Amino acid sequence: MSEPMVLDLDWLQGDKHHSVRLTLDDTPVSIGRDPVNLLVLHDSSVSRQHAEIFLTAQGPALRDKGSRFGTQLDQHLLQPAQSMLLPPQCELLFGRQKVSLRYDAAHHHEQDFAVWALHDLQHRIDDMQQHSLGALIQLSQQAQPLSDLQQHLCQQFQQLQQAAQQWSAQNSLLQRLNTLVNQTQGYLVLLEHAVPMIAEVLGARRGFVLMADKRGQSLQRQACWNYAPPHATDGPAFSEWIARECFERQEFRLLSAQQLSRFVSPRPEVEVTGVLAMPLQANGETLALLYLDTTHTDGFNQLQETFCKTLQAQLGLALKNAITISRALCDDLTGLCSRSMIEEQITLSMEQAKRYGQPCSLIFIDLDNFKQINDQYGHFAGDEVLRCVAALLKTLARKADRVGRLGGEEFVVLVNNTSPDSALIYAERIRADIAALEPLVTGVSLKITASIGVAGFHHALHNLAYRFIDCADQAMYQAKNSGKNRVCAHKPATLQLLDTASDTLRSGSRG
Secondary structure (H helix, E strand, O other): OOOOEEEEEEEEEOOEEEEEEEEEOOOOEEEEOOOOOOEEOOOOOOOOOOEEEEEEOOEEEEEEOOOOOOEEEOOEEEOOOOEEEOOOEEEEEEOOEEEEEEOOHHHHHHHHHHHHHHHHHHHHHHHHHHHHHHHHHHHHHOOOOHHHHHHHHHHHHHHHHHHHHHHHHHHHHHHHHHHHHHHOOOHHHHHHHHHHHHHHHHOOOEEEEEEEOOOOOOEEEEEEEOOOOOOHHHOOOHHHHHHHHHHHHOOOEEEEHHHHOOOOOOOOOOOOOEEEEEEEEEOOEEEEEEEEEEOOOOOOOOOOHHHHHHHHHHHHHHHHHHHHHHHHHEOOOOOOEOHHHHHHHHHHHHHHHHHHOOOEEEEEEEEOOHHHHHHHHOHHHHHHHHHHHHHHHHHHOOOOOEEEEEEOOEEEEEEEOOOHHHHHHHHHHHHHHHHOOOOEEOOEEOOOOEEEEEEEOOHHHOOOHHHHHHHHHHHHHHHHHOOOOOEEEOOHHHOOOOOHHHHHHHHHHHO
């Protein structure tokens, strides 16, 4: 029997909000327009027997039951009778009826491991009890040395103590992974924290995570821990080869020293006694692969399958959530703040500047002749230029600064506690460093420049981020019209003051 789970579902029917909490166990939750269903949806586009949610070893799953207008999971259309695992928070569409669903996945996976560990502990204690009773019987029947029995019992107690310590460390790891996603911004930061944590608990020597690049064209190492990539002249390393094989095949592998000895080309390093290759998946999609190896005498032999599956499921869900958060907060291509995120940061800085009388400036950067780079060398070259400029801006940014990409070839740098005059000096340094960048793309060294506008905060902006950006944008266009590759400052006296009420209304419509 599977452990029951609690599902929270919310939806709108007309102008009325509905909310229900259902317990999912071995009996599926049926969904449809017919009143016999556990979840009844009255929209005419919902079939009488539309779909069902059922429990699997990996978590809850959704299955379409041949509905007329279809079932969607996060905008993915399910084929008739097709089932998909449900992420902890998702949007379902039954015909035209939208339903939000959420559940506590981490609790489910931790509970699986806790139940297994409890059963295993009980089994070990029962074995010790049976052995102790047998030893007492032996003592009553023959003069067996008591010291031998004491030594045997001590060994069993030590093994039990070691197992309990291992369970405790593993359970603590699962809990830390559960909270880590809420404490970090970005999936790369999550992985950089998670890999050392996992390696320490499992006794690994080194490790990395393999992920597809932004375009999905190649696999790249991320979050390397104690791992030195092999030289190109050394040929393919076993670690790289097995990681790619398992990623492409979506295959979980836990290799012992004996199994490793069977590989000939590429051959594992002699000192490696165990390898763990764990695909990280969510909702049927392979997001990444965790590679770890060890040089301990017993390799990874002490690892239990139940813990590995729990770790695999929980880390996959944590990674999926972190990727979702990253896409909301960060620009996919450059890793900088997204437009919505940087606008929020600008608004906060404007409020602080107004309240405490601190200076605040905004630097608007637009790459010159960027369209020509795309037209002449292709969009791949253009993307590489954007990444190079973004990396430069990150390097130049101070701790209190915020760097964002507005879109296309436009960037902004929010400089707190900085007057417009100081921001002009800062912007000139950015301009000069961009001009000296000359990124090498497909064997060609590209010459790039930027036109930059600088604006300082003043009360006429009314704490509206778009107006602050407009001011810096105007100064940037002045730099463009003055010959490009230069810095210009915005002059507040030229600002056309708008009615505060209409500005506030415009800001509200943007939100």
